Amino acid sequence: MNPVEIIRNKRNGKILTNKEIDYFVAGFTSGDIPDYQVSAFAMAVYFQGFNSDELYQFTKEMIETGDIVTPSEDMRNYVDKHSTGGVGDKITLIVSPIVAACGLKIPKMSGKGLSFSGGTIDKLESIPGFKVNINRNDFLKQINEIGIGIIGQSDNLAKADKQLYAIRDVTATVESIPLIASSIVSKKIASGSKNIVFDVKVGVGAFMKDIKTGIELANTLVELVKDFGGNSIAIVTNMNAPLGNYVGNSLEIIEVIECLKGNLPKDIEELVYELAGELLIIGGKATDLLQARIMVKEKIDNLEALNKFSDLIKYQSGDSKIINDYNLLPQAKHNIVIKSDNDGYISFINAEQIGMLSLSIGAGRIKKTDEIDYSAGIYLPLKIGDKIKKGDVIGKIFYSKENLKLDNIINIFKSAFEFSINPVDEPTMVLSVIS
Amino acid sequence: MNPVEIIRNKRNGKILTNKEIDYFVAGFTSGDIPDYQVSAFAMAVYFQGFNSDELYQFTKEMIETGDIVTPSEDMRNYVDKHSTGGVGDKITLIVSPIVAACGLKIPKMSGKGLSFSGGTIDKLESIPGFKVNINRNDFLKQINEIGIGIIGQSDNLAKADKQLYAIRDVTATVESIPLIASSIVSKKIASGSKNIVFDVKVGVGAFMKDIKTGIELANTLVELVKDFGGNSIAIVTNMNAPLGNYVGNSLEIIEVIECLKGNLPKDIEELVYELAGELLIIGGKATDLLQARIMVKEKIDNLEALNKFSDLIKYQSGDSKIINDYNLLPQAKHNIVIKSDNDGYISFINAEQIGMLSLSIGAGRIKKTDEIDYSAGIYLPLKIGDKIKKGDVIGKIFYSKENLKLDNIINIFKSAFEFSINPVDEPTMVLSVIS
Numbered sequence: 001m002n003p004v005e006i007i008r009n010k011r012n013g014k015i016l017t018n019k020e021i022d023y024f025v026a027g028f029t030s031g032d033i034p035d036y037q038v039s040a041f042a043m044a045v046y047f048q049g050f051n052s053d054e055l056y057q058f059t060k061e062m063i064e065t066g067d068i069v070t071p072s073e074d075m076r077n078y079v080d081k082h083s084t085g086g087v088g089d090k091i092t093l094i095v096s097p098i099v100a101a102c103g104l105k106i107p108k109m110s111g112k113g114l115s116f117s118g119g120t121i122d123k124l125e126s127i128p129g130f131k132v133n134i135n136r137n138d139f140l141k142q143i144n145e146i147g148i149g150i151i152g153q154s155d156n157l158a159k160a161d162k163q164l165y166a167i168r169d170v171t172a173t174v175e176s177i178p179l180i181a182s183s184i185v186s187k188k189i190a191s192g193s194k195n196i197v198f199d200v201k202v203g204v205g206a207f208m209k210d211i212k213t214g215i216e217l218a219n220t221l222v223e224l225v226k227d228f229g230g231n232s233i234a235i236v237t238n239m240n241a242p243l244g245n246y247v248g249n250s251l252e253i254i255e256v257i258e259c260l261k262g263n264l265p266k267d268i269e270e271l272v273y274e275l276a277g278e279l280l281i282i283g284g285k286a287t288d289l290l291q292a293r294i295m296v297k298e299k300i301d302n303l304e305a306l307n308k309f310s311d312l313i314k315y316q317s318g319d320s321k322i323i324n325d326y327n328l329l330p331q332a333k334h335n336i337v338i339k340s341d342n343d344g345y346i347s348f349i350n351a352e353q354i355g356m357l358s359l360s361i362g363a364g365r366i367k368k369t370d371e372i373d374y375s376a377g378i379y380l381p382l383k384i385g386d387k388i389k390k391g392d393v394i395g396k397i398f399y400s401k402e403n404l405k406l407d408n409i410i411n412i413f414k415s416a417f418e419f420s421i422n423p424v425d426e427p428t429m430v431l432s433v434i435s
Numbered sequence: 436m437n438p439v440e441i442i443r444n445k446r447n448g449k450i451l452t453n454k455e456i457d458y459f460v461a462g463f464t465s466g467d468i469p470d471y472q473v474s475a476f477a478m479a480v481y482f483q484g485f486n487s488d489e490l491y492q493f494t495k496e497m498i499e500t501g502d503i504v505t506p507s508e509d510m511r512n513y514v515d516k517h518s519t520g521g522v523g524d525k526i527t528l529i530v531s532p533i534v535a536a537c538g539l540k541i542p543k544m545s546g547k548g549l550s551f552s553g554g555t556i557d558k559l560e561s562i563p564g565f566k567v568n569i570n571r572n573d574f575l576k577q578i579n580e581i582g583i584g585i586i587g588q589s590d591n592l593a594k595a596d597k598q599l600y601a602i603r604d605v606t607a608t609v610e611s612i613p614l615i616a617s618s619i620v621s622k623k624i625a626s627g628s629k630n631i632v633f634d635v636k637v638g639v640g641a642f643m644k645d646i647k648t649g650i651e652l653a654n655t656l657v658e659l660v661k662d663f664g665g666n667s668i669a670i671v672t673n674m675n676a677p678l679g680n681y682v683g684n685s686l687e688i689i690e691v692i693e694c695l696k697g698n699l700p701k702d703i704e705e706l707v708y709e710l711a712g713e714l715l716i717i718g719g720k721a722t723d724l725l726q727a728r729i730m731v732k733e734k735i736d737n738l739e740a741l742n743k744f745s746d747l748i749k750y751q752s753g754d755s756k757i758i759n760d761y762n763l764l765p766q767a768k769h770n771i772v773i774k775s776d777n778d779g780y781i782s783f784i785n786a787e788q789i790g791m792l793s794l795s796i797g798a799g800r801i802k803k804t805d806e807i808d809y810s811a812g813i814y815l816p817l818k819i820g821d822k823i824k825k826g827d828v829i830g831k832i833f834y835s836k837e838n839l840k841l842d843n844i845i846n847i848f849k850s851a852f853e854f855s856i857n858p859v860d861e862p863t864m865v866l867s868v869i870s
Contacts, residue, residue, distance in 0.1 A: 008607035011481065036470035040606035043478035046446065171475035172443035 003027060003037045010044040018057045025061035029160045035167055042164070042173035050178040055220070056227045058178070062186040065160035069192030078105045079283040080193035081275065082184060084217070085119075087205040087355040088243035090252040091268070092120050092150075094259045095276045097308035100147035101299040104283040107143045109153040109191055118249045118364055118372050121152050126250040126330055126374035130318035146311045158186035177213070181220040185228070194230045195282040198222070199275060202431065203240035205351020211236060211431055218434040233278045236432040237271060241349040241384055244268045248363045248377015248398065250329040257323055260306040266383065270429040272296070278433075330375035332398035336406060338413055340394045346386050348418035354378060357412050361399040373400055378413075385426045388419075438462060438472045445479040453492045460496035464595040470602055477599070477608035485613040490655070491662040493613075497621040501594035504627030513540045513578075514718040515628035516710065517619060519652070520554075522640040522790040523678035525687040526703070527555050527585075529694045530711045532743035535582035536734040539718040542578045544588040544626055553684045553799055553807050556587050561685040561765055561809035565753030581746045593621035612648070616655040620663070629665045630717040633657070634710060636674035637866065640786020646671060646866055653869040668713045671867040672706060676784040676819055679703045683798045683812015683833065685764040692758055695741040701818065705864040707731070713868075765810035767833035771841060773848055775829045781821050783853035789813060792847050796834040808835055813848075820861040823854075 001023045010016060016024075024041065027033030050058060071078065079099060083089055096106045110120040124130050132152045134142070142149045155162060161183050168174045188196055198221050201207070202214035218234035225232035244265045246255040259268060277292035286292035299305040306323065313320040322328045358364055362373035379396040382388060395413055436458045445451060451459075459476065462468030485493060506513065514534060518524055531541045545555040559565050567587045569577070577584045590597060596618050603609045623631055633656050636642070637649035653669035660667035679700045681690040694703060712727035721727035734740040741758070748755040757763045793799055797808035814831040817823060830848055 004605055004607050011478070011607050034470075036474040036602055037606055039471040039475040040478045040608060043446070043475045043482075044607070047478075047482045167471055170439055171472055172439050172446050172479070173475060 003033045003041075007037060007041045007044055010041060010048055013048045015051055016054050021054060021057045022061055025058065025065070025160060028164070029065050038164065038167050039171040039173065042168050042171060042176065042179065045179060046173050046176040049176075052223055052227065055178045055182060055224060059182040059186050059189070059224060059228075062158045062160050062164075062182060063190045066158045066190055067154065067156040068190050071192040071194050075105070075192070075194065077103065077283050077285070078107065078193070079195045079197065079279045080106065080108065080188060080191075081197045081199065081279060082188065083199040084184075084201050084207055086201040086203075086239040086243060087351040087358070088247040088252065089201070089239075090120075090123060090244065090256050091199065091271050091275060093123060093253075093256040093309070094268070094272050095279065096148050096150065097260060097312060098272070098276045098296055098299050098305040099279045099283065099285075101304040101308045102280055102285050102295050103147070104279065104285055105143050105147045106149075106279075107139065108148075108150040109157075109187075110150060111153045118374075120150060122372055122374070123249045123252050123256075124150060124316075124318075126253055127313055127318040127322055128328060130313060131316050134316065142315045146308065146315060148308055148312050149315070150312065153187065154191075157190040158183075161186055175207075177217050177220055180217060181224050185221060185224045188225070189228045189230070195279075196225055196230060196232045197275060197278045197282060198232065198234040199271075200234050200236045201239035202236055203238055203351065205242065205355055206239035215432055215434065218432065222434050231282050233282055233433065233435040235274055235278065235430055236434070237274075238267075238427055238429045238431055240351060240427065241267070242351045242354045242378075242380055243271070245380050245383075246377060247354055247358045247380070249372060249374040250331075251377035251379065251398065253322070253329060254326050257306070257309070257326075260300065260309055261303075262300055264300075266426060267429050274430050274433075332373075332375040332377070333400040335396055335398045336410065337393055338395040338397065338410055340388050340390055340392045340417075341414065342388070342417075342419045343390050344388065344419040344421050345424040346382055346384050346388060346417060347420040347424045349380065349384060350416040353412060353416035354380070357397075357409060357416075361397065361404065361409070362401050375400055383426070385424045387423075438468045438476075442472060442476045442479055445476060445483055448483045450486055451489050456489060456492045457496055460493065460500070460595060463598070464500050473599065473602050474606040474608065477603050477606060477611065477614065480614060481608050481611040484611075487658055487662065490613050490617060490659055494617040494621045494624070494659060494663075497593045497595050497599075497617060498625045500596075501625055502589065502591040503625050506627040506629050510540070510627070510629065512538065512718045512720070513542065513628070514630045514632065514714045515541065515543065515623060515626075516632050516634065516714060517623065518634040519619075519636050519642055521636040521638075521674040521678060522786040522793070523682040523687065524636070524674075525555075525558060525679065525691050526634065526706050526710060528558065528688075528691040528744070529703070529707050529740075530714065531583050531585065532695060532747060533707070533711045533731055533734050533740040534714045534718065534720075536739040536743045537715055537720050537730050538582070539714065539720055540578050540582045541714075542574065542583075543585040544592075544622075545585060546588045553809075555585060557807055557809070558684045558687050558691075559585060559751075559753075561688055562748055562753040562757055563763060565748060566751050569751065577750045581743065581750060583743055583747050584750070585747065588622065589626075592625040593618075596621055610642075612652050612655055615652060616659050620656060620659045623660070624663045624665070630714075631660050631665060631667045632710060632713045632717060633667065633669035634706070635669050635671045637671055638673055638675035638786065640677065640790055641674035650867055650869065653867065657869050666717050668717055668868065668870040670709055670713065670865055671869070672709075673702075673862055673864045673866055675786055675862065676702070677786045677789045677813075677815055678706070680815050680818075681812060682789055682793045682815070684807060684809040685766075686812035686814065686833065688757070688764060689761050692741070692744070692761075695735065695744055696738075697735055701861060702864050709865050709868075765808075767808075767810040767812070768835040770831055770833045771845065772828055773830040773832065773845055775823050775825055775827045775852075776849065777823070777852075777854045778825050779823065779854040779856050780859040781817055781819050781823060781852060782855040782859045784815065784819060785851040788847060788851035789815070792832075792844060792851070796832065796839065796844070797836050810835055818861070820859045822858075
């Protein structure tokens with residue numbers, strides 16, 4: 001067998017045999033197949049795709065390059081959630097304590113965020129004392145006792161994926177549905193997840209720009225998990241405008257707590273009820289969304305979900321007093337208030353632009369080694385559909401970095417908004433549900 | 436500017452700007468853009484192609500990575516010929532002395548052959564004493580005096596092409612029409628050629644398997660040369676069966692001499708008259724093919740073409756006595772005669788299989804560093820359409836290698852033939868002419 005032939009076969013649209021896939025994955029993992037053949041292969045896959053057999057085999061081989069946790073029989077009420085990422089996306093931190101309060105076990109492993117704002121792990125690390133590196137036994141004990149735990153993803157899961165991703169990242173081959181699906185699912189299956197709800201975000205603030213591609217990815221994810229014997233639902237959701245009213249790490253922790261106290265912005269409410277609902281169904285705690293929604297409401301109203309979040313913080317060595325005293329979270333040195341130049345209805349808030357802005361004030365990272373300023377962030381009091389007058393506050397930017405070009409920042413912030421003289425509907429958040 | 440963006444743009448089917456192309460070529464030439472990005476780029480070009488502006492710019496940049504010969508005004512009757520390569524393809528060695536005898540100047544630079552049998556340079560090197568490395572001044576003097584010279588291609592022409600080809604070769608990105616065209620034309624333009632006739636071979640024994648792809652390449656080559664201000668004609672020709680009656684280096688030299696003595700097999704005759712004719716037209720010595728053909732016939736009949744070939748051998752230090760004494764050429768130690776198991780008409784001779792066979796007996800090379808056995812080769816007395824009886828000689832294999840698996844070789848040879856009980860037409864050799 002020869003790597004050039006395998007690349008050529010894929011390039012020509014042939015279905016690769018299991019042997020060819022095994023040979024290729026083994027070859028690039030061992031280094032016998034050099035990067036320039038891996039990148040040509042990835043580009044051929046970008047154009048020709050994988051059918052479901054190829055995708056299963058490829059993912060299986062990727063899984064076998066790292067540690068594998070085999071789920072046990074008594075893990076039927078274990079669930080997992082994965083978001084493809086967006087701007088202001090703190091849904092995991094709201095949904096996980098809710099479903100844990102309902103009796104599900106949700107052990108989450110999460111990657112660090114790249115670009116825009118931080119990831120789930122970064123947000124948690126803004127809580128003083130919070131630890132995201134916990135040894136396996138303590139983590140399992142924690143899940144057993146409180147049903148919830150969120151830690152950094154081990155580099156030992158589907159090890160070759162990291163190596164492949166590093167090549168894809170610099171060769172314009174990230175945007176391949178089967179390679180994305182394989183990367184996500186390999187790590188989930190390797191970590192022992194069996195019941196997985198995916199939040200596939202589409203729109204200007206997401207990796208996937210259009211709904212068609214989002215649905216394609218959602219279908220691929222769900223089918224792939226099923227091929228591994230798991231249960232899966234994927235929700236395709238709207239990621240055009242930033243989620244909620246805050247973007248930034250400690251600011252989003254405050255928003256998570258507010259949501260768990262019952263103060264949910266409309267967009268977050270729709271997503272939380274849908275995603276928590278699907279998790280309750282897939283985890284066997286509810287038979288339909290209506291029943292699930294009632295449970296979600298109850299756990300928010302009776303503060304059990306908030307208490308789960310408090311338990312989570314305590315178990316992972318964080319300071320749970322932040323729940324009632326936001327001043328204990330990192331505080332930005334400065335802020336600027338931004339007022340509207342327009343009258344009318346807000347018709348659009350460009351999440352990508354807000355994301356880039358949050359990155360520029362230090363709330364995100366470009367390289368894995370960049371330091372995040374947990375206190376930096378953006379407050380967006382208004383949502384699409386809100387009526388405003390000239391002079392109303394449309395934003396507040398929290399920052400500590402010195403020498404920022406403030407005029408520039410204000411202009412970028414303002415240009416993220418579009419206005420209409422006519423009333424504008426609130427956007428639909430859940431675009432499609434695939435199971 | 437950033438290489439990932441350039442790869443992504445090409446991947447997405449965008450037309451690259453001149454700046455992007457310049458940046459990419461400069462980057463991979465300097466080594467700033469690593470091989471894995473070059474291979475991903477090449478695969479993107481395989482799928483998305485180049486339009487004529489991109490192809491011109493890319494080729495221009497490739498040319499500028501090496502030495503450039505600027506053709507002078509008095510080079511109007513200089514012509515060049517390029518074949519994409521086939522099995523038994525000795526046409527350059529027959530056509531060049533003919534057109535030189537007609538008064539054209541034909542300075543040929545030729546690459547060494549890879550796979551199948553040797554290239555033009557290898558065939559010439561089978562002549563005792565023949566030198567293919569000549570300094571530039573002596574070469575120009577030779578062209579000036581006798582109108583013909585054939586030397587090895589300088590590695591300094593379009594230097595980056597060698598580097599790019601090395602990557603394409605191992606990443607299944609050789610088969611890209613624009614990259615093939617750019618590779619061929621960059622070296623021709625860099626060496627100062629202005630009037631170029633291309634022989635684009637299609638069929639089982641050629642790199643291009645189907646006529647559609649061949650015509651596409653032919654069109655691309657002709658347009659590209661024109662974009663550089665040159666004149667060009669491309670002939671798409673049949674490469675299903677081996678050309679002529681001999682495959683192998685010294686055997687093909689004998690066949691060249693026989694052709695120049697007037698003994699042309701039908702298939703070679705058709706190609707020689709067509710290609711020499713087009714060269715005479717493009718070089719301004721004939722106004723149409725009819726006039727050109729009369730000139731070609733005259734130069735063969737009056738032996739002026741043969742004398743030109745003799746001059747070529749002498750000028751390049753070879754032993755021209757071989758023209759009348761073939762025993763002075765390298766002789767194989769052994770031969771096997773192969774007889775037909777069938778009655779009927781020959782309907783097909785698989786050039787690829789004969790090519791692989793000639794390679795296995797030492798007549799070609801797989802790696803650039805392999806040694807060629809000039810004496811090894813195959814005699815094919817019969818052509819498609821010939822009527823044969825069981826027991827007739829259908830081939831003779833000349834070899835010196837010991838320990839060859841002769842049974843295997845005989846079987847491969849026989850299996851290259853197909854027979855019909857009904858009469859079979861001679862194949863058409865010239866399939867399309869593009870100018």
